[in-house]
Amino acid sequence: MTSRLSHLLHIRDHKELRLYELIPDVVWIFDVDDHKWWWGNQAAIDFWGLANLDELINKDLSGDTQGARDRTWQTFELAQQQGLTIDPWTTYPQGKPKTLYMRHRAVLVGPDKHRAIIAYINEQVNLGETPENLLLVEAMRYTRVLVTSFDMNGTRVTENPAATEAYPQQTEREAGVSEFVARFVRPEDGRECLQKAKRAPGGRWTYEMRTAQGVRRHTLDIRHTRHPLTGDFLLLMVEYDVTDLQQALDDADQAKSQLQKMAHYDPLTQLPNLRLFERQGAAILSSAQRAGSQVAILFIDLDGFKAVNDQYGHQTGDVLLKAVAERLQEHCRQSDLLARIGGDEFVLLQSNVTDRANVEHLANKLVALIAQPFRLGGVSQPLTLGGSIGIACYPVDGEQMQVLLDKADQAMYQVKQSGKSHYTFYTPESQR
Numbered sequence: 001m002t003s004r005l006s007h008l009l010h011i012r013d014h015k016e017l018r019l020y021e022l023i024p025d026v027v028w029i030f031d032v033d034d035h036k037w038w039w040g041n042q043a044a045i046d047f048w049g050l051a052n053l054d055e056l057i058n059k060d061l062s063g064d065t066q067g068a069r070d071r072t073w074q075t076f077e078l079a080q081q082q083g084l085t086i087d088p089w090t091t092y093p094q095g096k097p098k099t100l101y102m103r104h105r106a107v108l109v110g111p112d113k114h115r116a117i118i119a120y121i122n123e124q125v126n127l128g129e130t131p132e133n134l135l136l137v138e139a140m141r142y143t144r145v146l147v148t149s150f151d152m153n154g155t156r157v158t159e160n161p162a163a164t165e166a167y168p169q170q171t172e173r174e175a176g177v178s179e180f181v182a183r184f185v186r187p188e189d190g191r192e193c194l195q196k197a198k199r200a201p202g203g204r205w206t207y208e209m210r211t212a213q214g215v216r217r218h219t220l221d222i223r224h225t226r227h228p229l230t231g232d233f234l235l236l237m238v239e240y241d242v243t244d245l246q247q248a249l250d251d252a253d254q255a256k257s258q259l260q261k262m263a264h265y266d267p268l269t270q271l272p273n274l275r276l277f278e279r280q281g282a283a284i285l286s287s288a289q290r291a292g293s294q295v296a297i298l299f300i301d302l303d304g305f306k307a308v309n310d311q312y313g314h315q316t317g318d319v320l321l322k323a324v325a326e327r328l329q330e331h332c333r334q335s336d337l338l339a340r341i342g343g344d345e346f347v348l349l350q351s352n353v354t355d356r357a358n359v360e361h362l363a364n365k366l367v368a369l370i371a372q373p374f375r376l377g378g379v380s381q382p383l384t385l386g387g388s389i390g391i392a393c394y395p396v397d398g399e400q401m402q403v404l405l406d407k408a409d410q411a412m413y414q415v416k417q418s419g420k421s422h423y424t425f426y427t428p429e430s431q432r
Helices: 014-022 042-047 053-057 066-082 131-142 161-166 187-199 243-264 274-291 305-312 314-330 356-371 401-417
Strands: 009-011 026-031 036-040 085-091 098-109 114-124 146-150 156-159 202-211 214-226 233-241 294-303 337-342 345-353 386-394 423-425
Touching: 026 042, 026 098, 036 053, 042 053, 066 085, 066 098, 066 114, 066 161, 146 161, 187 202, 187 214, 187 233, 214 243, 243 274, 274 294, 274 337, 274 345, 274 401, 294 356, 294 401, 305 314, 314 337, 314 345, 314 356, 345 356, 356 386, 356 423, 386 401, 401 423
Parallel strands: 009 098, 386 423
Antiparallel strands: 026 036, 026 114, 085 098, 098 114, 146 156, 146 233, 202 214, 214 233, 294 345, 294 386, 337 345
């Protein structure tokens, strides 16, 4: 027998129970290990309609359901933790249901120290004449949903076997922490939930709970009720494990987020793609219109990239594109918007432009940045590129994003035609 049960009384044989024969109320001892009666007084024998103690001890319980066996185990565990359990039980003497108000204590019996419970019965509970009431009591006992009642201080009053199984560590809680709060992963969550439950007549909240299966996410449905015997206000808490559902929802949100990212960002450089650039750019243009400010669109096409791609392969070409994107992004302002719109083409939106010189300064810097050699792993010599940049400005060259992009593209093409690795502003002569 484990040391955790060393505090229990050990009843070695029936002789130690003679004084119980003087008690007029029903008293019996049930052997939990063997799932059978170990002893009963005369009132218990009469209760079951039997002739003597041997008939009680030998009573056939092979037809008991697993739920009934679990119920006795749960009662023993609660009794050995709390010292005494008090709750209604439904029994079936002569095959007829009878609900009793029972007190149980945990003991050890016989030479082998079997685990057992002493049942004291001195009050019958009136649940009405309809069998539906008895079925409701039984349903709470055997459902896999966790059902517990607490007093207003968070002390556990009663629970069904599923709750006992889920929270076996209740006796190990820290001093000053109620049984209600001890179930929560974060004690502050438990105290918050207890206060909300006390203020509201009913509510539903979801928290992370510390269970025998590890940390699980439970939705708690808590209602005010009254003790059926004392009339005291209680909190009735039903717990639904929504961990798997929440994980599925999180996975769906993650997949949705990933799909959105794939739809709006270039998978190679992680820069915005053309679709996102147009959407965010349109919002920036609207803001510029309200503020009366200017915006510049710089269309950037890499010079010499095709030769690098052909000589070293597409994998090196992809690494080079990523390096270009990182270099450009490092020198952009927080208010600027950089995107890769396809192949070796990039576009940059410069907001809050003050004058033409401001744009020329940025264009010169970008041309110089692209011209600096790129040193890539796996390539023995530095790689060099150039950048041809065409520029269109809002509102001078247009007020719509697509119009500005087209004109910047035309200006870039003019640079390509006139020697590359430079920049120019859009002019009507840029049209091709």
